Amino acid sequence: MTTVVVLEPQSSGLSLLRYGKAAGHRIVVLSRDAGDRRVPDDHRRYIDELIEVETNDQAAVDAALDRLPRIDAVVPGLEFHVGVAARAAARLGLPGLPVTTVDLVRDKHLMRAALDRAGLPAPRWAAVTSPREAVRAATAIGYPLVLKPADFCGSFHVTKVTDEVELTAAYRRMAADETRDFGRTAGARALVEEYLTGPELSVEGYVHDGRVTVAAIVEKRLSPEPSFVEIGHVVPAELDAGVADRIRRHTGAVARALGVTMGPFHHEIRLTADGPVTIELAARLAGGQIYELIELTTGVCLPRAMLAGYLGRAPRETRTKDAAGAAATVFFIPAGPVSGTRALGADRVESLPGYVRHRFTVVPGAAVPAGTDHRCRLGYAILRAGSTAEARRLSTTAAGLVTFE
């Protein structure tokens, strides 16, 4: 039987367990399995063997893999483990991303530098490691700009700043924050980047044998600035055919520049007046149930494509539902501080037209963090609609129906 090892499944990475099991594979999970890396109860039934290990430690992961009798694929289940999985796969001679590529896509400094070398459109930016360096770079770039950690995700400490005082304060907050996300802190390595104006989109797809397939372009709904919490996604993005084509070509160029030769990608862009500009490319499935929205609207299943690619097989996904309407994820975010014990209004969301499912992630008694990163999202619903505009409207309605106490 084919054995697929999933390294730290969380967020959309959890879907790999279900699809892997459905495909008849033996599923082995390597996970810290504690705190925010605990594998949720409702996904444990897809796992044949769960090995507890510090997944942020390459040597510990390699040692755990060496004890397994057979491995056909090592698949990353979370952004932070894209690099660990690639190194493990390379050592074992299994399909995976080149180590040089994961170094680029896991580090925003190196990613920006590689895109610049390829001559792709980019904001002005600088790598900084102290508030003084940040202010000096910002003076050259000009305000407003965005400060963000070089190696983090979930919009943690990604902040728009309009002057030196805001930049220094945001930098100090970021560098001093001991909060751990999947066992890691934001740290002091950061970027300052010219603020890109324009709607935000993500391009979702996969690469096989170096060929880039775009499955969908997704519209983002974002929280009010200066933070950038994603509060919703809508598929498909409403775009002129020419613009969509330009975005697809840009995505192909970015994947090639970064050496993404296989597996799924989640390419975030802003559509500026001069065309698409990359925010970042992640060599993994998108979060926020985006794979599910894509499957609902196109029939293409990205987790299945990912598993195939990591097993060295050609993904056999075909679009079966072109123009089958739109789908959205809407996140539920408390309006202010709550004790985080109860969500109200689920019944009203359930009775919306196009309701598919919802889930709350309220941890009773847990303090709800401020609305500056993904942790303020206490649940989501998936909705379907006849058009993108209707899905957008439904999302706004749904968000207004849920309150927390």
Ligand SMILES: Nc1ncnc2c1ncn2[C@@H]1O[C@H](COP(=O)(O)OP(=O)(O)O)[C@@H](O)[C@H]1O
């Ligand atoms: N240069 C920029 N201009 C405008 N918005 C940006 C810029 N960089 C980041 N953002 C916003 O912040 C969000 C998070 O930044 P990103 O670089 O994707 O970091 P993360 O790894 O936390 O997702 C982006 O999705 C986008 O909305």
Ligand SMILES: [Mg+2]
């Ligand atoms: Mg991002």
